[in-house]
Amino acid sequence: MIDKQKLIARFISYVTIDTESDPNSETTPSSEKQWNLAKKLAKELEGMGMEDVSIDKNAYVMATLPSNVGHEVPTIGFISHFDTTPDYTGANVNPQIIENYDGKDIVLDAKENIVLSPDYFEDLLLYKGQTLITTDGTTLLGADDKAGITEIMEAMKYLLAHPEIKHGKIRVGFTPDEEIGRGAHKFDVEKFGADWAYTMDGSQIGELEYENFNAAGAKVKVKGKIVHPGYAKGKMVNSMLIANEFIAALPQYEIPQETEGYEGFFHLYSISGKVEETHLEYIIRDHDRQKFEDRKALIQEIAATMNKAYGRAVIELELKDQYYNMREKVEPVMHIVAIAEEAMKELGIKPLIKAIRGGTDGSQLSYMGLPCPNIFAGGHNFHGRYEYVPVESMIKATEVIVKIAELTAEKFDR
Incomplete structure (x- = not known):
C-alpha cells in the first residue's frame, strides 16, 4: 500500500x-x-x-x-x-x-x-x-x-x-x-x-x-519602414499591418481552441512589434506526417506570395522541425x-x-x-x-x- x-x-x-x-x-x-x-x-x-x-x-x-x-x-x-x-x-x-x-x-x-x-x-x-x-x-x-x-x-x-x-x-x-x-x-x-x-x-x-504530434516551430520576421507619420504618404511600410495580413492568410479555424482529437493546428503564441519590424512565433502541429508537411508548405507559400506581392522580402521565415x-x-x-x-x-x-x-x-x-x-x-x-x-x-x-x-x-x- x-x-x-x-x-x-x-x-x-x-x-x-x-x-x-x-x-x-x-x-x-x-x-x-x-x-x-x-x-x-x-x-x-x-x-x-x-x-x-x-x-x-x-x-x-x-x-x-x-x-x-x-x-x-x-x-x-x-x-x-x-x-x-x-x-x-x-x-x-x-x-x-x-x-x-x-x-x-x-x-x-x-x-x-x-x-x-x-x-x-x-x-x-x-x-x-x-x-x-x-x-x-x-x-x-x-x-x-x-x-x-x-x-x-x-x-x-x-x-x-x-x-x-x-x-x-x-x-x-x-x-x-x-x-x-x-x-x-x-x-x-x-x-x-x-x-x-x-x-x-x-x-x-x-x-x-x-x-x-509531429511538431515544428516558425519564426516570422516582418520588415517595414519607419518615417514621420505626418509625411508618410507612399513611404511608410507598417510591419504590424503586414503581420496582420500574414496572420489572416492562415486557416482561421485551424487553431488550438477550435481543434481536437487528430486535428492539427497553427498556433500563434508570441507577437511583438513596431512599425519597422514585427516578430511572430508559431508552433505547427499535426499527427499525420503528410498533413504536417502540408502545413509547413502552406506557411512557406504564404511568405513567398506576400514577398512577391510587395515586390521585396517583407517576410523572413525560419522554420524548424521539433519532434515527430x-x-x-x-x-x-x-x-x-x-x-x-x-x-x-x-x-x-x-x-x-x-x-x-x-x-x-x-x-x-x-x-x-x-x-x-x-x-x-x-x-x-x-x-x-x-x-x-x-x-x-x-x-x-x-x-x-x-x-x-x-x-x-x-x-x-x-
Missing part, C-alpha cells in the same frame, strides 16, 4: 522548488535553478538505496533498481522531467490541499476572485470525494511533471521495501528542459541502457499514449503498450488509449532508439493557475509502475 501522506509530502517538496525552464537560454539546463531539484533527486535516490545513481554535467539524473529474479528480463525504464513551463510562473508555489472534495467551486484566491469551478472544468466532478492538490491562484502547480517524478520515486521506494515483488532491472531518469522541447536532446540513451521505457507525463487517470510522432517507432514493439494496458486493467483502471495533443520526451527518445509510450501522471489544467492533481490518481500511477515491473518479469519467465 502506497503511503498517501508521504506521497503528498514528497510531491509538495518538489513543487515548491522553482524549476522554470528558459527558452532563450543556450545552456543545459536552461535555468540554473533546475539544478536544485536535480541534486535533491540524486541525493534521495542514493538515500533510498538505488544503485548507479548519477547526475551528469547537464543535470540528467539516472539510477538503477537491480533485478531480483534469476531469469533474464528486459531492462525497462521510467522517465519524467523536473522543469516547469515558462508559460506561467512556477516561483513561490503554495499548494492547497482539498480533502474529500465536495464537487463545488474551489476558491483559489478570494482577493482576486480566482475560482476553480466544475462549471468550467467538468473533469473536477470525476474526483468528488477525493483529495485534490491545487494552486493558490497565483502560480502553476508543477504537477507537469513533478507528479510523474513523485510517482517514480514512490514506486522505487515501494519495490525496495517489498522484495517479494519480482522484477527485472529498472532504470529511472529525470530530465531538464522538456517544456521547451529539449528534454531528450542530451539524454544518453546508451548509458540509460533500457530496452524500452515509459514517460510518466500524461494527464488524467488511465491515459496511455503512443501517438503524439512516436507511433512509427512504437508500433513494431506494441507489446510494451500491451503490458501497460494490462497493468492498468489489473488495478481496476480503465485504459484511455489516445493520441497526445502535444509532445513528450518519449517522442524524441523513441527516435533515438528508446521506444517510450506515455502513461498518466494524474494532473489537469497544466501550465496555469487552474492546475490541480488528485492524490488518488498519483497513487494509482505509482501502482501502475510497480505492476508494469512485475508483469514484465512474469512475461519473460520462460
Whole structure:
C-alpha cells in the first residue's frame, strides 16, 4: 500500500522548488535553478538505496533498481522531467490541499476572485470525494511533471521495501528542459541502457499514449519602414499591418481552441512589434506526417506570395522541425503498450488509449532508439493557475509502475 501522506509530502517538496525552464537560454539546463531539484533527486535516490545513481554535467539524473529474479528480463525504464513551463510562473508555489472534495467551486484566491469551478472544468466532478492538490491562484502547480517524478520515486521506494515483488532491472531518469522541447536532446540513451521505457507525463487517470504530434516551430520576421507619420504618404511600410495580413492568410479555424482529437493546428503564441519590424512565433502541429508537411508548405507559400506581392522580402521565415510522432517507432514493439494496458486493467483502471495533443520526451527518445509510450501522471489544467492533481490518481500511477515491473518479469519467465 502506497503511503498517501508521504506521497503528498514528497510531491509538495518538489513543487515548491522553482524549476522554470528558459527558452532563450543556450545552456543545459536552461535555468540554473533546475539544478536544485536535480541534486535533491540524486541525493534521495542514493538515500533510498538505488544503485548507479548519477547526475551528469547537464543535470540528467539516472539510477538503477537491480533485478531480483534469476531469469533474464528486459531492462525497462521510467522517465519524467523536473522543469516547469515558462508559460506561467512556477516561483513561490503554495499548494492547497482539498480533502474529500465536495464537487463545488474551489476558491483559489478570494482577493482576486480566482475560482476553480466544475462549471468550467467538468473533469473536477470525476474526483468528488477525493483529495485534490491545487494552486493558490497565483502560480502553476508543477504537477507537469513533478507528479510523474513523485510517482517514480514512490514506486522505487515501494519495490525496495517489498522484495517479494519480482522484477527485472529498472532504470529511472529525470530530465531538464522538456517544456521547451529539449528534454531528450542530451539524454544518453546508451548509458540509460533500457530496452524500452515509459514517460510518466500524461494527464488524467488511465491515459496511455503512443501517438503524439509531429511538431515544428516558425519564426516570422516582418520588415517595414519607419518615417514621420505626418509625411508618410507612399513611404511608410507598417510591419504590424503586414503581420496582420500574414496572420489572416492562415486557416482561421485551424487553431488550438477550435481543434481536437487528430486535428492539427497553427498556433500563434508570441507577437511583438513596431512599425519597422514585427516578430511572430508559431508552433505547427499535426499527427499525420503528410498533413504536417502540408502545413509547413502552406506557411512557406504564404511568405513567398506576400514577398512577391510587395515586390521585396517583407517576410523572413525560419522554420524548424521539433519532434515527430512516436507511433512509427512504437508500433513494431506494441507489446510494451500491451503490458501497460494490462497493468492498468489489473488495478481496476480503465485504459484511455489516445493520441497526445502535444509532445513528450518519449517522442524524441523513441527516435533515438528508446521506444517510450506515455502513461498518466494524474494532473489537469497544466501550465496555469487552474492546475490541480488528485492524490488518488498519483497513487494509482505509482501502482501502475510497480505492476508494469512485475508483469514484465512474469512475461519473460520462460
